[in-house]
Amino acid sequence: MASTQHVLLSPAELAYLHAALSLTPPIRPDGRAPAQFRPLVAETGILPGTNGSARICFADGTEAIVGVKAEVERTRLVDGATAGTEWKEGGSARGEGEDDDGGDKAGDSDWVELTVEIPGYRDDDAGTAFLAAMLSEALLADGAFAKRLWINRRFHWKLYLDVLLISPPLSYPLPLLSLTTHLALLATRLPRLKSEGDEDPFFDDDWAAARHLFPRSSSSTTKESARPPVTLLVMAVGNNIIFDPAKEELAVADVALAVSVAEDTTAAATTAATMDLDDAAAPAARSLRLLSIRTIDPPSRLTPPGVPNAANSAYGATTAQKQPEARTAEAEAVEGVWRAPRGGAKPLVMAALVQKVLEKGGVADEILDALDAVDLG
Amino acid sequence: MSDRRRINGPVGATIPPVSEDGASREVAGSRGGRSRPPNAIRKMYLKTGVTPSASGSAYLEIETSGRSGVSGLKLSCTVHGPRSLPRSSPFSPHIILSTHVKYAPFATRQRRGYLRDPSERDLGTHLEAALRGAIIADRWPKSGVDIIVSIIEGDQDRETSKTQGDESWDLMNALSGCITVASAALADAGIDCVDTVAGGVAALVSDKGDASPSIVIDPIPSEHDRILAACCIAYLPTRDEVTNLWFKGDLPASDTELYTKLVEKGIQASAKANRVLVECLGETVG
Amino acid sequence: MATSSGTTSVAIPGQLLGPASKFQPGPGTHIHNANLYSSLLGVVHASQPAKPPGPAKRLTKITVPTQTPAELPTLSVSRTGVSEKREVLPEVGNTVLCRVTRITPRQAVVAILICGDTVLEAEWQGLIRVQDVRATEKDKVKIYESFRPGDIVRAEVISLGDQANFYLSTARNELGVILATSEAGNNMYPVNWKEYMDPETGLSELRKVAKPY
Secondary structure, three states: HHHOOOOOHHHHHHHHHHHHHHHOOOOOOOOOOOOOOEEEEEEEEEOOOEEEEEEEEOOOEEEEEEEEEEEEEEEOOOOOOOHHHHHHHHHHHHHHOOOOOOOOOOOOOEEEEEEEOOOOOOOOOOHHHHHHHHHHHHHHHHOOHHHHHEEEOEEEEEEEEEEEEEOOOOOHHHHHHHHHHHHHHHHHHEOOOHHHHHOOOOOOOOHHEEEEEEOOOOOOOOOOOOOOEEEEEEEEEEOOEEEEOHHHHHHOOOOEEEEEEEOOOHHHHHHHHHHHHHHHHHHHOOOEEEEEEEEOHHHHHHOOOOHHHHHOHHHOOOOOOOOOOOOOOOOOOOOOOOOOOOOOOOHHHHHHHHHHHHOOOOOHHHHHHHHHEEEEE | OOOOOOOOOOOOOOOOOOOOOOHHHHHHHHHHOOOOOOOOOEEEEEEEEEOOOOOOOEEEHHHOOOOOEEEEEEEEEEEEEEEEEEOOOOOOOOOOOEEEEEEEEOOOOOOOOOOOOHHHHHHHHHHHHHHHHOOOHHHHEEEEEEEEEEEEEEEEEOOOOOOOOOOHHHHHHHHOOOHHHHHHHHHHOOOOOOOOOOEEEEEEEEOOOOOOOOEEEEOHHHOOOOOEEEEEEEEOOOOOEEEEEEEEEEEEOHHHHHHHHHHHHHHHHHHHHHHHHHHHHHHHHH | OOOOOOOOEOOOOOOEEOOOOOOEEEEEEEEEEOOEEOOEEEEEEEEEEOOOOOOOOOOOOOOOOOOOOOOEEEEEEOOOOOOOOOOOOOOOOOOEEEEEEEEEEEEEEEEEEEEOOOOEEEEEEEEEEEEHOOOHHHHOOOOOOOOOOEEEEEEEEEOOOOOOOOOOOOOOOOOOEEEEEOOOOOOOOEEEEOOOOOOOOOOEOOOOOOOOO
């Protein structure tokens, strides 16, 4: 799949890239700083037939579209013996008012269906399934997202997220797809509910009155509102930590992680009260929540090894006559000759990667700020 | 197309109503309560060479928690190869791994189909990442190896896993078992590895009795009220390296201490599983 | 773990075998951080090095003198003695036995059956191109005068080749067809460097004949 697709770089090029990225500070092939993202163009509300949509185009030409469609669906009763009692309790509880945002507004992860389509790959490709699982895992991690789809005891919204990569996957598309999904969800609006209680839902057909799935508090600047998660791709080469790697950079990665973070709404709400006096300090008070981490199998393990001069017959090395069993020509690493990395990564390196993503005022903060600036139409 | 000539049953699957009697209530009451200490994994049984026709194979069984209606984890792994790649695939200087993880249709509470569903494909990708780091791929150019893990029993609680989100945590336990059993099968097949990789799971759980959440290793979802976060780790003990890390949950980013501790415990769980693996491999040769 | 005595001991992947400065890596081992580790499950063998070869031949070409740590014993790990199911992959320089499956004017397609002394479990496909059939008069070689489908050929691996085939060569005297069947279906015997003869019909057929040992 996309992360392990064949990299058409020679061993010499790989060795050069690895050396350049291991310097302090690293020299990236496109001249970016280690934590700098590729420039991108983003817009929302491009598909009128959807509840929410977004498009992001990276400077390297990769482009993704996400469309969000919502349908009303009947909630399956809690199965088994508890179903009857649940109903009874529900009936008695009804008098107490339906508007409490209490714990009974339970969501189900089945209410969200996320599919990823990448040109040139089969729908059931393992890598595509991995990307879809990664994106939906982050979305559903805190359990709060599914609760937003709750209509009443008998009905809920079923949300279909269709993530389409339009261009061929020039680089590992995870950050692109995640950012596009984030924007599409921010732009998603659901019709306003007119019916009350547990009756069949009935909606306001005025689209202007539709409420956002993630309501934006435009009035008070201090109060941060909930937002969908973002997934960042981060990799390590030598002692350096590099964000948003391009395909060539990923090809020499020692380890690559996909880290999903979201804003902490509860903490933001409490701090907002204390920060009321100082508006400027509010964005810095954003606290993040770590939702999921996955190791991305770096394609560097599948790169061809270089041949050191000492073993190259063109440079006068005598090819020793081999016995049939001596297949394992184990050689010491030679400086400047590329060898595909073996083994995994030290736990400390992994911890440093995650730390770098999560630190206050770090890259995750920067990304969330930048996404804030996108006009949601 | 509906059949109008006959009286049909309701469309879709339904579950027969079960009257709530004292016995089932009692079972539900006894639920929970982890009997092991927080840093102990369940006992496991590992054996290599169970499938003679494969190049390498292994079988792993993790004990049940002792209550009725709860199944343990039973995994069987076969390794086929190294063998030549299909003609259509391009030249590769390395061995090409292909991993398949499949739940048996009867392995879980809800019956699984014969085709692999997205969650099984996802597990396969995780397993591939964990093993790719462990094998020495350049020893076998132009060849491929198939690693097939069948989950015979899926470590699920038939009585009490009605609570939401249980199944997603079960995947982590299944993955750690897959990693351990595949590692044993790879060693049995004679494919060069830098180390023996084993899987381990640690979770941050909150129980009713405890005030603050605690970290346990090898968690059984039904034994805890809520799992806040969990991570599955594939770890190489002699090199002190991690080949796969899968974390899921909801942790405040300000407190990275908690995350670090969780990973540490995951490594600890993996190291414990590795001891079983080493013992088993020693028996295979000796 | 200490295998300096040369006694057999069991190793599992990742087990430390000794410092890389004291041993040479053999099959089933790998080097990590200047130490030699096992990479296979099996028994450790330590083989003492052969006598360093003296200057038997006059050097015909100038080579960079390489420091050969020939005095170090070689450590290897293999499953020998447990069960011989370890698979071997043909490698450049190996002598292999193969069966011709298909011929075209430009090449003969073969299935590699035996590599060195090991019978392969998997069947690997090889290719003998027309220019690799013999060392002399390469331009006059015709594949159908050298091989026929069903022949057993001894050949040398010269390249890992493309995605599907290993490239083989029979351009040495002792390489070529070692077992051939006539059109009548009888086993034939070699009569000279390019002919096999059917003992029953007395007809001869053209082959690239391997020199009998």
